[in-house]
Amino acid sequence: MAANRVERWERRSEWPLSIAAVIFLLAYGLPIAIPTMSYDARVACEIVVRITWVVFAIDYFGRLALSERRWGFVKRHPLDLAVILLPILRPLRLLRLVALVGVLNRVGSHTLRGRVVTYVVGSTALLITCGALAVTDAERGQSGTNIANLGDGFWWAITTMTTVGYGDRYPVTTTGRFVAAALMVAGIALLGVVTATLASWLVERVAEATDDDQAATRVQVEQLTAEVRRLADELAASSAGPGGDRLPR
Amino acid sequence: MAANRVERWERRSEWPLSIAAVIFLLAYGLPIAIPTMSYDARVACEIVVRITWVVFAIDYFGRLALSERRWGFVKRHPLDLAVILLPILRPLRLLRLVALVGVLNRVGSHTLRGRVVTYVVGSTALLITCGALAVTDAERGQSGTNIANLGDGFWWAITTMTTVGYGDRYPVTTTGRFVAAALMVAGIALLGVVTATLASWLVERVAEATDDDQAATRVQVEQLTAEVRRLADELAASSAGPGGDRLPR
Amino acid sequence: MAANRVERWERRSEWPLSIAAVIFLLAYGLPIAIPTMSYDARVACEIVVRITWVVFAIDYFGRLALSERRWGFVKRHPLDLAVILLPILRPLRLLRLVALVGVLNRVGSHTLRGRVVTYVVGSTALLITCGALAVTDAERGQSGTNIANLGDGFWWAITTMTTVGYGDRYPVTTTGRFVAAALMVAGIALLGVVTATLASWLVERVAEATDDDQAATRVQVEQLTAEVRRLADELAASSAGPGGDRLPR
Amino acid sequence: MAANRVERWERRSEWPLSIAAVIFLLAYGLPIAIPTMSYDARVACEIVVRITWVVFAIDYFGRLALSERRWGFVKRHPLDLAVILLPILRPLRLLRLVALVGVLNRVGSHTLRGRVVTYVVGSTALLITCGALAVTDAERGQSGTNIANLGDGFWWAITTMTTVGYGDRYPVTTTGRFVAAALMVAGIALLGVVTATLASWLVERVAEATDDDQAATRVQVEQLTAEVRRLADELAASSAGPGGDRLPR
Known part of the structure; x- marks a missing residue:
């Protein structure tokens, strides 16, 4: 009963949340992409970012109110809670984009391996975008940094996630280094998933x-x-x- | 009927297209390999490059004309269309070398894993050559670059594709960075295929x-x-x- | 009989050894983390480090005394012997933390793959901590070094273990390079385990x-x-x- | 008959060739390890290197003489021929160490996976040693190089083979870069084999x-x-x- 109500809420809130996530991405990313943006536009973007936070908070507490076992709900959705609690740290606001992963699920193919490919491509693109935005936000204007604009940020995110790591661009701030560590772990997982998908395909073919x-x-x-x-x-x-x-x- | 005509065209056009691709590779690569080439020779190479484009365009529209469902043909051959439409961007001209992949298919062994090995070795060699040519073409003469000749380009392409990434050579132009991103993705796929082939071989042996x-x-x-x-x-x-x-x- | 006595000893000594390992980690790590620590506090830490060595030595010789075949025991537990003999080289003292791996075994899930995940996460965290401590200890204050504090050490350990290797931080001393080689080998093993776990999961799903x-x-x-x-x-x-x-x- | 004679020759020549390979390694490596070596000692080492070449040549032509189908023998043993023909290029002399791989076969475990582990550890050690010697030999004394002694060579070989690639050390000569490319390819193969062995072990366990x-x-x-x-x-x-x-x- 309650589970049904939660499910209905989740089905109906999926699209609004995805749209909120995209609007958030724009409002978060534009001031980073355009360093010459006026002060007023920056404030407007920050307000939009906060409104998307309110949207995610309403969604979380709505689902919490509808669920029967409140404590179980909190324990089963740690990521959703993190989306609400953590935005004090700017890069963690990007966790809101997790709402977009649900969209991948619907776009993807019907076979397991087709879905894995959709997830790999989708989440790699999302992670590189997030990494580039977060690192540029953290590094630009700091002393000794070599990531000066969003182009550098994207270039750095790609070299990091593929574990190439030229070293022409690298974060020097603590925030930037945490973003880098997250991207590296994601890069290793990415490598693993690509290899595993290929291996599973080959093993299956040979097993025929x-x-x-x-x-x-x-x-x-x-x-x-x-x-x-x-x-x-x-x-x-x-x-x-x-x-x-x-x-x- | 129409499918048969398309197939016959494709069977007959394979060798001419492969030869056109090799000629294109020489005409594209020589001015990059020899920076001291005279202006006239450069113009001649550019003309040859354009002639190969015409050859590929004739092949594409010929197959399009022979096929029954035109729109289906366009959708099923996006790479062939890209070969025709994209050469405005110099590095993308190298897509014409895709015509050479068909040759690998004929050279390869009969077993699935033997074919995978042929593809890995062949496409790695092709990708490193393309990457080296494209990055040298994009970077040479730019300010702040450290890829000064084709030797540097090859060295950079190898360190990138193996994800070693020393950082003694790296692209600084946007074109060069896109070439690099393509090579990195190819490097990850390469790593994945090598591992998967070895894993499938081991799993099979153990499964005996x-x-x-x-x-x-x-x-x-x-x-x-x-x-x-x-x-x-x-x-x-x-x-x-x-x-x-x-x-x- | 003797085997039973050894087992009983091992069961009872597991918690004391784990606690000794954690105390050792603190006493080893604190003087590295706080370079401004007073001379007296440093001496106190060194004494605690030596006491933990005595605890490990007592455990080893206790088990050796209880076991029936002394020589077989020595051959079957080379790592335990190394923990006792090698601390002349400072970084090798960190081998004492092997005692913590037993804890992972108890925390882990019941399925094989769940246990693998616990081991990967636990030993990666342990290895990065050890690598960061050992390299900072070896490098700080040396000429030409660029690892000046524990933060740099952690950053370097993460970039090394993920095989990214920017090159903004790298060891220049022989001790530091040996620590690096150990971390790199661990990084490759980590990559392998992550990929293998994903591959085994995918193969299993596809095999259903x-x-x-x-x-x-x-x-x-x-x-x-x-x-x-x-x-x-x-x-x-x-x-x-x-x-x-x-x-x- | 002839095959038997070739086999007998190969069985008997295995140990002499292994010893010749080790002597060659010492005679090749010592002048690189000790840059202050006297001119006379260098000449002596070079003479020993040439004697080992003669030993390998005798072995090759002995087997060729004993085999019935000469041309088939030449085609089936391209590596042995390379050992004889290529030493004009100094780094390729290290191919003589291939003779040591046979020893690994005898040392290894009986299970397939145990043998794979022996090969990985053995050939990794051999490759890093060869890479370090060859790159130090090629780079030392060249302008713009940063590999000044064998210690640097080993450090560089390890960072390259694990694909970490800090970029604090990298070859600048053409010979050094070819050595590097060989090590990188070996590094990728190494990564692949490690992952594949782990994956095959996990798949087998899960398949139980x-x-x-x-x-x-x-x-x-x-x-x-x-x-x-x-x-x-x-x-x-x-x-x-x-x-x-x-x-x-």
């Missing part, structure tokens, strides 16, 4: 020969079953046949 | 013991079938034998 | 379809068994039935 | 549950076989029993 063998076993069992059935029928026929008076059932 | 077990099951089923058949024959013999008057079939 | 096929075979064999049993019963019934005088058992 | 299912099928088939046999025996007994005169076999 083995499957053919198993199919052969199945065919044999089927033939055997047919044989036994024929034998049984024959036996029944011989009993019930002209000699029925002799071998009654 | 399991396969032996399955073969044992198959042998048992075969013995069982033989047993049932013998039983059936015996029953038939006993019915049709001397006691045939008593248990007629 | 195959498993379904095998289940189908099993169902068929079951049906066949039922058929044969019914046949046997029928035969028995026909023999023992009204015609029992004719076909006695 | 599936194997248990298959064992269950096998047990069922066995029970079914027993059932059919009992049925057959019963039928035979009923025919051959007291009613034997009625249902003779």
Whole structure:
């Protein structure tokens, strides 16, 4: 009942939350992308960012109110809670984009591996965008930094996530380094998923020969079953046949 | 019918296109490899590059004209369309070399894993060559660059694709960075394919013991079938034998 | 008997050793984390470090005394011996933290893959901490170094273990380079375990379809068994039935 | 016959060749490790290097003379031919160490995965040693280089093979860059093999549950076989029993 109400809320709130996440991305990213933006525009963007926070907070507390076991709900949705509590640290505001991952689920293919590919491409693009925005925001204007604009930020995010790491651009602030650590871990996971998907595809293809063998076993069992059935029928026929008076059932 | 005509066209055009791709590679690469080339030679190379573009355009529109469902053909061959439309951006002209991938298919071994190895080696060589040419073309003569000749370009392409990334050479122009991003993604895919091929080989070897077990099951089923058949024959013999008057079939 | 006594000792000593390892980590790490620490506090930390060494030595010789085959015990526990013998080299003292790995075993999930995840996360955190401490200890104050404090050490350890390697921070002393080599090997193993876990998960999911096929075979064999049993019963019934005088058992 | 003679030669020459490879390694490596070595000692080392070349040449031509199909032998042993022909390029002399790989085969464990581990550890150690020697030999004394001694060479080889690539040390000569490319490719293969071995181990462990299912099928088939046999025996007994005169076999 309550679960149904929560589910209905979640189904209905998915699109508004996705739109809020995109609006947030624009309001968060534009002042970083355009350093020459006027003070008023910056304030407007900050207000929009806060409004999206309110939207996410309403969604969270709405679902919390509808759910029967409040404490269980809090424990099962730690990421949603983090989205509400953590924005004091600017880069963590980007967690709101997790709302977009649900969209990937709907866009994706029907097969498991097709969905994995959609997730890899979608979340890689999202992570590089977030990493580039967060690192540019954290680094620009700091002393000794070499990430001066969003272009540098994107370039750095790509070299980091692929674990190439030229070292022509790297964060020097603590915030920037935390963003970098998150991207590196994501990069390793990305590498792992790409390799695993390819390996699973190859193993499956190579295993087809083995499957053919198993199919052969199945065919044999089927033939055997047919044989036994024929034998049984024959036996029944011989009993019930002209000699029925002799071998009654 | 139409599909047959398209197929015949594709079979016949494969070699001409491969030759056009190699000629294009030479005409594109030589002015980059030899910076001291005369103006006239450069113009000649550019003309050859444009002629290869015409060859690819003729091939594309020829296949489009032969195909029954035009729109379906356009949608199914996005790479071929890109080869025709994108050469406004110099590095994307290298997409024409995709025509060479078909050659790999014919050279390769018969087993799936043998073909994977051929593709990995062939496309790695092709990608490093393309990356080196494109980055040298984009970077040479730019301010702040450290990729001064094709040797540096090749060295950079290898360190990038293997994700080593020393950082002694790295692109500073936007074009060069896009080339780098493409090479990095290719490097990750390369790593993934190498690992997956090795993993699939190892899994298969280790799985052989399991396969032996399955073969044992198959042998048992075969013995069982033989047993049932013998039983059936015996029953038939006993019915049709001397006691045939008593248990007629 | 002796084996039982060794086991009982090991079960009872696990918690004291874990606590000794944590105390050691604090006493080893604090003087590195706080370079401004007074001379007296440094001496106190060094004494605590030596006391933990004594605890580990008592544990080792206790187990050695309880075991029946002394030489076999020494050969089977080379890491424990290394913990006792190697602390002459400062970074190798961190081997004492191996005692904490046992804790991971108890915290971990029940499934194999859950345990692998616990080990990966736990040992990665432990390795980065150890690497950061050891490299900061080795590098700080050396000429030409760029790892000046524990923050730099952590940043360097993360970029090394993920094989990103920007090159903004790197060890220049021989000790630091050995620490780096250990972290790199650990990083490769980490990458391998992450990929392997993902691959095994994907292969299993994809294999479920195959498993379904095998289940189908099993169902068929079951049906066949039922058929044969019914046949046997029928035969028995026909023999023992009204015609029992004719076909006695 | 001839094949037997070649095999006998190969069995007998394995140890002498391994020893020649180790002596070569010392004679090749010592002048690189000790830059202050006297001119006479250098000349002596060079003479020893050439003697090992003669040993390998004798081995190759001996096997060639013993083999029946000369041309087939040449084609099947391209690496051995390379060992003889290529030493004009100094770093390629290290190919002689391939003779040591045979030793790994004998040291290794009996299981496939155990052998893979032995090969990975052995060939990684060999490759890092070769890479360090070759790059130090090629780079030392060149202008703009930052690999000044064998310690730097080893450090560089480790950072390259693990694909970390800090960029504090990197080759600038063409020879050094070719050595680097070889090490990078080896590093990727190493990463692949480590991951693949772990993945195969995990897949096997996870597959054990599936194997248990298959064992269950096998047990069922066995029970079914027993059932059919009992049925057959019963039928035979009923025919051959007291009613034997009625249902003779």
